[in-house]
Amino acid sequence: MSWQILLTFSHIIGTVLGVGGATFAEFFYMKALKDGHVDPEEGDFLKATYRMLRIGMVLLILSGFGFFVLYRINGRAELLYDPRFLAKVTLTAIIFFNALLLQTKKMPLWLGSALSFTSWYGALVLGAWRGIDASYLAIIAWYAGAVLGVAFVLHIIRKLYLKPIPPASP
Amino acid sequence: MELSNIRFTIIRATTYAAAFAVAFITGITITADLYLPLKDWLKLTFSHHWVGKGMLAIVLFVGISAILLLFPAPKDEVKTKALARSTWILVIVSLMGTISIIAFFIYEAFLKH
Amino acid sequence: MSTLLKTFLAFHVILGVAGAIAYAGVWMNLLKQKLPVRFLQWASAIGFFSFLISWVIGGYYYAIYYGKAVKPIIIKGQYPWGHSFFMEAKEHVFLFLPFLAAVMFVTLLIAGNRIETEAPLKRALIWLAGIIVVLGIIMALSGVIISGAVR
Numbered sequence: 001m002s003w004q005i006l007l008t009f010s011h012i013i014g015t016v017l018g019v020g021g022a023t024f025a026e027f028f029y030m031k032a033l034k035d036g037h038v039d040p041e042e043g044d045f046l047k048a049t050y051r052m053l054r055i056g057m058v059l060l061i062l063s064g065f066g067f068f069v070l071y072r073i074n075g076r077a078e079l080l081y082d083p084r085f086l087a088k089v090t091l092t093a094i095i096f097f098n099a100l101l102l103q104t105k106k107m108p109l110w111l112g113s114a115l116s117f118t119s120w121y122g123a124l125v126l127g128a129w130r131g132i133d134a135s136y137l138a139i140i141a142w143y144a145g146a147v148l149g150v151a152f153v154l155h156i157i158r159k160l161y162l163k164p165i166p167p168a169s170p
Numbered sequence: 171m172e173l174s175n176i177r178f179t180i181i182r183a184t185t186y187a188a189a190f191a192v193a194f195i196t197g198i199t200i201t202a203d204l205y206l207p208l209k210d211w212l213k214l215t216f217s218h219h220w221v222g223k224g225m226l227a228i229v230l231f232v233g234i235s236a237i238l239l240l241f242p243a244p245k246d247e248v249k250t251k252a253l254a255r256s257t258w259i260l261v262i263v264s265l266m267g268t269i270s271i272i273a274f275f276i277y278e279a280f281l282k283h
Numbered sequence: 284m285s286t287l288l289k290t291f292l293a294f295h296v297i298l299g300v301a302g303a304i305a306y307a308g309v310w311m312n313l314l315k316q317k318l319p320v321r322f323l324q325w326a327s328a329i330g331f332f333s334f335l336i337s338w339v340i341g342g343y344y345y346a347i348y349y350g351k352a353v354k355p356i357i358i359k360g361q362y363p364w365g366h367s368f369f370m371e372a373k374e375h376v377f378l379f380l381p382f383l384a385a386v387m388f389v390t391l392l393i394a395g396n397r398i399e400t401e402a403p404l405k406r407a408l409i410w411l412a413g414i415i416v417v418l419g420i421i422m423a424l425s426g427v428i429i430s431g432a433v434r
Contacts, residue, residue, distance in 0.1 A: 058304055061300060061304060062297065062300060062301070062304070065296055065297060065300045065423065066293075066297065068296065068426075068427055068430065069292065069293045069296050069297070071430075072292070072430040072433070073284065073289050073292065073293070077430055077431050077432070077433045077434045078431070078434055079431075080427050080428075080430055080431030081431045089424065089427070093420065096307065099311070100310070100311065100314075103311060103314050103315075104314055173394055173397055177393045177394060180389065180393060181386075181389055181390050181393055181394060184385060184386050184389050185386050185390070187382075188382040188383060188385060188386045191382045192379050192382060192383075195375060195378045195379060196375075199375040217346070218346040218350075220342070220345065220346065220374055220375075221342065221346055223375070223378065224338070224342065224378055227378060227382070231382055231385075250394075250397060250401040250403070250404045251403055251404075253390070253394070253404050253407075254401070254403035254404040254406070254407045257386070257390070257404065257407035257408060257410075257411055258407050258410075260383070260386060260411065261407065261410045261411055261414060264379055264383060264411075264414050264418075265414065267376075267379060268376055268379070268414075268418065271372055271375050271376050272372050272376070275367070275368050275371045275372045276368060278367065278368075278371070279364050279367035279368035279371070280364070280368065
C-alpha cells in the first residue's frame with residue numbers, strides 16, 4: 001500500500017467522521033432541545049458525537065499535512081498554492097477556531113452551527129470536486145454566502161421543529 | 171492545600187527562564203541580522219547561525235532555571251498568584267517577541283530595498 | 284533529496300503538527316470548568332516531546348540541506364518572500380515553542396491538580412496554551428507556503 005493510498009484512506013475516514021459528526025451533532029442537539037433542556041442521556045450522545053468529530057478532525061489534519069509532505073517530496077510543490085487546497089486549509093482553521101469560540105460561549109449558536117456545518121460540508125465538496133476552476137477568493141466568497149444560507153435554513157428548521165413548550169396546567 | 175515550596179520554585183524558575191530565552195531569541199535574531207559580525211561569529215562557533223541561537227537559548231534557559239531554583243518562595247507569598255504573574259510575563263514576552271520578529275522580517279523582506 | 288532527509292522532513296512536519304494538535308487539546312480542555320488533569324498532563328507531554336523532536340530533525344534538515352539546496356531555488360523563483368519573510372520568521376519564532384511547551388508541561392505535571400480552583404493561574408495558562416497553538420498553526424501554514432515556493 002503506497003503512502004498516497006494510506007493518506008487518502010485516512011483523509012476520507014477523517015472527513016466521514018467529521019461531516020457525519022457535525023451532522024449528527026446538529027441533529028442530536030435539536031432533538032435534545034425539543035423539550036427545552038438537555039438530559040444527561042442526551043448529553044452523553046452529544047459528547048460521544050463531539051468526540052468522533054474531534055477524532056475526524058485530527059485524522060483530517062494529520063493526513064492533510066501528510067499530503068503536503070508528499071507533494072513537496074515528489075516535486076509537486078505547485079499543488080500547495082492550489083486555491084482548492086488553500087481554501088480547505090482555511091476551512092479547517094475556521095472549524096477549529098469556531099469550536100473554540102463555541103466552547104467559550106463567545107460565538108452565538110446560530111452562527112457557530114452554520115459555520116461548523118458549512119465548513120465541514122465545504123471541505124468535503126472541495127475535496128471531491130477535482131476540476132473546480134475558481135480562485136481562492138471566489139471559493140471563500142461562495143463559502144461565506146453558503147454560511148448565511150445554511151444559517152437561514154437551520155433557523156427555519158429550528159423554528160418549525162422546536163415548537164414552544166406550552167405552560168404547565170395549574 | 172498550598173503548593174509545596176519545591177514545586178512552586180521549579181515552575182517559577184522554568185517560567186522566568188523561558189521568558190528570558192524567548193527575549194534572548196528575539197534580541198539575537200534581530201541583532202545578528204543588523205550586525206553581521208555577530209552572525210558570522212555564530213556561524214563560526216556553531217557551524218550555523220540558527221543552531222547557535224538555539225543552543226545559546228537552551229544554555230540560558232537551563233542556567234537561569236538553575237539559578238532561580240536557589241531562590242525559594244518567600245513565606246508570605248501566595249504561590250499560585252505568583253505563578254500566574256510569571257506565566258503572564260511569559261505570555262507578554264512571547265507575544266512581543268513574535269510581533270517583533272514578524273515586523274522585522276516584513277521590513278527586511280518587503281520594505282528595506 | 285536523500286531518503287534520510289525526506290524522512291526527516293516528513294517527521295518534522297507531522298510531529299510539529301502533532302504538537303500543535305496536542306496543545307489544541309490542552310487549550311480546549313483548560314477552558315472547561317472541571318479539568319481533566321491526566322489528559323492535560325499527557326497531552327502537554329506529547330506536545331512538548333513532539334516539538335522537541337520536530338526541532339532537532341527539522342534543524343538537521345535546515346542546517347545541512349535547506350541552505351544550499353532549497354533556499355537558492357526559492358530566492359531565484361517567483362516567490363522569493365517564501366524564504367526572505369516566511370522562512371526567516373518561521374525559523375526564529377519556532378525556537379519559542381519548545382520553551383513555552385516546557386513551561387506548560389512542567390506546570391501541568393507539577394501543579395495540575397491545583398489549577399481548577401486557581402482562576403488567575405488558570406487564565407494565564409489558557410493564554411499560554413493559546414499562544415502555543417496559534418504559533419504552531421502559523422508554523423505549519425508557513426511551512427506550506429515555503430514548500431510551495433520551491434519551484
